[in-house]
Amino acid sequence: MKNYYQILDLQLGATDAQIKKQYKKMLRAWKVENFTGNDDIRLAEEKTSLIDEAYDTLSDPIRREAYDQTFKTYANSEDLPVNPLNPAEDRHNVSADLVGTVPLAEQQVVSKSRYSLMILVGLGVILLSLLAFILINLKGKSTTDISPVLMTGLSSVASMTPDGMNATPVTQETPVPIENLATDEPTVIPTIAFAASDPATCQSAAILPVVSAETDALFASVSAEDWTIGPASAAITIYEYSDFQCPFCAKSAPVVNQLQEAYPKDVRVVFRHFPLSSIHPNAALAAQAAEAAGIQNRFWQMHDLLFEKQSEWSGLSTDDFKTWLKEKAKSLNLNSNQFMLDLVSDKITQKVSKSEADALASGLNSTPTLLFNKIRYQGRTDLESLTSIVEYFLLPKKGYTACPEMTIDPEKTYTATIKTEKGDVVIELYPKQAPVAVNSFVFLVRNNWFTGSSFFRVIPGFVAQAGDPSNSSLGEPGYLFTNEVTPALRFDKPGVMGMANSGNNDNGSQFFITYAPVPDLDGKYTIFGQVIEGMDVLSSLRPRNPSSDQILVTPDAILSITIVEK
Numbered sequence: 001m002k003n004y005y006q007i008l009d010l011q012l013g014a015t016d017a018q019i020k021k022q023y024k025k026m027l028r029a030w031k032v033e034n035f036t037g038n039d040d041i042r043l044a045e046e047k048t049s050l051i052d053e054a055y056d057t058l059s060d061p062i063r064r065e066a067y068d069q070t071f072k073t074y075a076n077s078e079d080l081p082v083n084p085l086n087p088a089e090d091r092h093n094v095s096a097d098l099v100g101t102v103p104l105a106e107q108q109v110v111s112k113s114r115y116s117l118m119i120l121v122g123l124g125v126i127l128l129s130l131l132a133f134i135l136i137n138l139k140g141k142s143t144t145d146i147s148p149v150l151m152t153g154l155s156s157v158a159s160m161t162p163d164g165m166n167a168t169p170v171t172q173e174t175p176v177p178i179e180n181l182a183t184d185e186p187t188v189i190p191t192i193a194f195a196a197s198d199p200a201t202c203q204s205a206a207i208l209p210v211v212s213a214e215t216d217a218l219f220a221s222v223s224a225e226d227w228t229i230g231p232a233s234a235a236i237t238i239y240e241y242s243d244f245q246c247p248f249c250a251k252s253a254p255v256v257n258q259l260q261e262a263y264p265k266d267v268r269v270v271f272r273h274f275p276l277s278s279i280h281p282n283a284a285l286a287a288q289a290a291e292a293a294g295i296q297n298r299f300w301q302m303h304d305l306l307f308e309k310q311s312e313w314s315g316l317s318t319d320d321f322k323t324w325l326k327e328k329a330k331s332l333n334l335n336s337n338q339f340m341l342d343l344v345s346d347k348i349t350q351k352v353s354k355s356e357a358d359a360l361a362s363g364l365n366s367t368p369t370l371l372f373n374k375i376r377y378q379g380r381t382d383l384e385s386l387t388s389i390v391e392y393f394l395l396p397k398k399g400y401t402a403c404p405e406m407t408i409d410p411e412k413t414y415t416a417t418i419k420t421e422k423g424d425v426v427i428e429l430y431p432k433q434a435p436v437a438v439n440s441f442v443f444l445v446r447n448n449w450f451t452g453s454s455f456f457r458v459i460p461g462f463v464a465q466a467g468d469p470s471n472s473s474l475g476e477p478g479y480l481f482t483n484e485v486t487p488a489l490r491f492d493k494p495g496v497m498g499m500a501n502s503g504n505n506d507n508g509s510q511f512f513i514t515y516a517p518v519p520d521l522d523g524k525y526t527i528f529g530q531v532i533e534g535m536d537v538l539s540s541l542r543p544r545n546p547s548s549d550q551i552l553v554t555p556d557a558i559l560s561i562t563i564v565e566k
Contacts, residue, residue, distance in 0.1 A: 002550050004054035004067065012068070016059065023055040032279045038315045041279055042247060049248065052366075056378065057547065067548040194487060194523030200436035202403035202481035205506075207396050211374050218362040219374050222270055225351070227290075227299050230260050230268030236393045238267060239371035241274040241359050244286035245314055249368045250307040252381040256370070257304075259386050266394060271303065273355040274367050282314060282321050285343075287352040289325050292342035296334050305332065384552065388456075391470035398469060399478035404443035410435050413566045414442060416529065419559045422541070425513075425534035427497055434484040434528035437499050437507065441528065444477060444509055445561045454555035458541045460515060465500055466558060467510035473546060476508030483507065484526045491521040495531030495538075513538060 005012055008022040030047040058064050219239060222228060240256055242249040260267045273290075275283030286306050293302035305328055306313075313324050322343070329339040342348055359369075370377045370386075372393055379385055408414065414429040431438045444450060449469060456473060457465035468475035482505045491498065491514055498521065500510035507526060514521075515538070531538065541556045 002050070002054070002548075004058055004548075007050050007054040008058065010058075014058075019055065019058050023051065023059070026051045045247065045279070067545075192519070192522055194485065196486040197483050200434075200482045200484045200526075202436060202440075202479055204400075204402050204478060205476065205480040205508075207399045207476060207478050208373075208393060209375060216374055219371060220358065222268075227271045227294065227303075228268055229257075229300070231265060232268065234266055234268035235397075236263070236267050236390060237270060237373055239270045239272060239374065241272050241364055241367060241369040241371075243273075243275050243280055243283045243367040244290070244303075244306045245280035245283040245310065246276065246367045247310070248381075250310045252368045252370075253303070253307045255381055255383050255386060258383055259390060262387065263390055267390060272359065273352050274359040274364065274369070275352065275356055276367060277356065282316065282318070284349075284352055284356070285318065285321060285325075286313070287355070288343050288348050289329075291348045291351060292339050292345075293329065293332065293334060295342050296339065298332050298334055301332050302328075380546075380552070382552070384554070385546075388470050388472035389474075392468075392472040392474045395470055395475050396478070398449070399476075401478055403479040403481065404440060406435070406439050408435065408439045408442055408565075414438060415532075415564045415566075416441070416445065417562045417564070418534075419561070420537060420541075420556055421559065422556065423534060423537035425537050426532050427513075427529045428532050429497075429529045430489070430527065433486055433489055434526050436481050437484055437526050437528040440477075440479075440481065440507075440509070441511070442563050445563050449477060449509060450558050450561050452557065454557045455541050456544065456555050457512075457546060458544045458555070460539075460543055462516070462518065463512040463514050464538055464541055465510065465512040467500065467508075471555060473510075476510070480506040480508050483524075484528070485523050487523075489527040491518045491525075491527070493517055495535050496527055497529035497531065499526040499528065501525065515539070 005014070008014075008019065008026055010018060010022055014022075027048065030044050030051065032041055032044045032048065035041050035044045057067050222232070222237065238256065238259075240253075242253065244250075256269055260269045273287040275287050277284050290299055290302045290306065293299055309328070313321050316324060322340070325343065326336050326340055329336045368381070370381070372389060377389060379389070408431050410431045412431065414431055416427045416429055418425040418427070429438045429441070450467065453466060453469045454471050455464045455466045456468060456471040457463070465473075483499075483501075490496075494514055494516055496514045498512055498514070499507040500512050501507045503524065511528075512525075513531060542553045544553055544555055546552060
């Protein structure tokens with residue numbers, strides 16, 4: 001896990017203003033134009049990418065809540081993250097200048113002293129915690145620093161970023177009595193008072209965002225001048241703005257190709273040159289080389305070769321790079337003499353220059369930039385993540401255009417069994433307290449909406465989240481309904497099943513199940529069920545947090561869900 005706070009030289013709990021200030025300060029420090037050598041430039045690019053990544057997460061309220069939840073888990077473990085901007089910095093923030101210079105005996109004394117201090121601090125924390133617990137129970141109050149993040153989407157696609165959860169809890173001086181719905185375990189004293197919601201209402205809602213006329217005009221539609229792979233009839237057009245000398249572009253390009261190969265009828269890739277000439281001196285010439293090869297119908301072959309061999313030519317002088325290109329042109333069975341003439345022709349140099357200018361005019365400032373049907377994507381570029389975005393854009397084929405009819409009987413009992421490779425999870429549903437949520441869930445189950453989807457977010461000690469067939473965290477069924485909350489139902493124990501939403505009273509198909517009491521969620525999310533069997537199965541799910549994990553593990557799949565009505 002990357003430590004975004006260390007990357008921006010911040011402390012946990014930093015304000016928005018502090019985050020923004022540090023972000024600007026770090027960007028100035030690692031400005032690529034300040035460096036000259038190729039290695040230094042490449043390092044600056046990597047640092048800038050990390051700084052952008054950290055800021056994107058910490059400046060977004062919802063993504064930050066998800067990150068902080070996982071970060072706190074790491075902070076209490078022995079595997080504290082190392083600052084990627086300074087790998088020499090250890091988990092205790094020992095100065096890098098001192099590492100390796102302190103005699104071994106002194107290091108051992110320091111370690112023992114620190115160990116003793118840690119024990120004393122730990123005992124102090126335990127005593128303070130016990131004292132706080134006693135005071136809380138005496139006063140009838142409960143507090144928690146758990147930050148919920150249960151939403152329909154992340155900021156992977158810019159225009160789909162949901163607003164933060166703006167509900168303001170009211171502190172409750174006197175405990176509100178609540179009913180233990182499923183177990184005999186002690187309940188958590190509620191921290192907020194809230195009234196029961198009005199009966200839920202439902203309305204149709206577009207699954208995909210609508211591209212505005214202004215955004216559509218920013219990016220030219222596909223023309224004969226573009227290099228494309230895939231059919232014009234494809235449901236998804238991926239516009240790839242790339243720089244042949246960009247290391248990150250070299251990593252993402254083959255993944256985009258694999259994506260198109262996996263969806264040959266549904267995905268069309270449009271490659272557009274965006275050479276960052278100010279920091280990549282050979283980028284424009286490389287783009288011209290691809291265009292020159294394209295005249296002899298070898299654009300994509302040169303495209304692949306330039307990325308595959310990037311380390312060979314990236315540091316060459318212009319003359320040496322031209323010599324390299326001529327040799328590679330021969331290896332692609334091109335007419336090398338014609339290729340060298342076309343390489344520097346006015347037609348090609350002007351085309352590359354215009355492509356760069358168009359990208360800048362549209363507001364792009366980094367490579368690679370991917371647009372899905374002209375909607376900018378700013379998430380991970382591994383195959384699994386991009387596949388989930390493709391599945392999201394294909395979701396309308398599976399979705400609905402209207403709310404489901406009410407078919408459940410609130411007087412009957414409904415039990416759902418979620419089958420996974422690790423076992424079954426059995427859930428008692430609450431049709432009386434949440435009739436619209438239960439009706440929607442039963443409707444989607446009976447229409448195989450969840451089959452083949454996964455628990456795409458699993459945060460031990462917090463929640464396991466599922467319900468999106470695309471596993472992108474963006475997918476919904478084509479309709480949304482409002483909350484159904486009642487003070488009689490609380491997130492006061494493990495196994496509580498709730499509807500995930502963006503905090504805007506907009507529930508679709510995504511749901512979550514708690515691993516522990518989470519009173520911060522009370523009154524904000526619809527509770528519509530309780531696990532009665534299989535908490536051990538839920539506990540065995542692979543931890544996975546798309547908002548913060550550096551490497552995402554494969555999620556545990558939902559093989560099927562069945563409903564028993566009595």
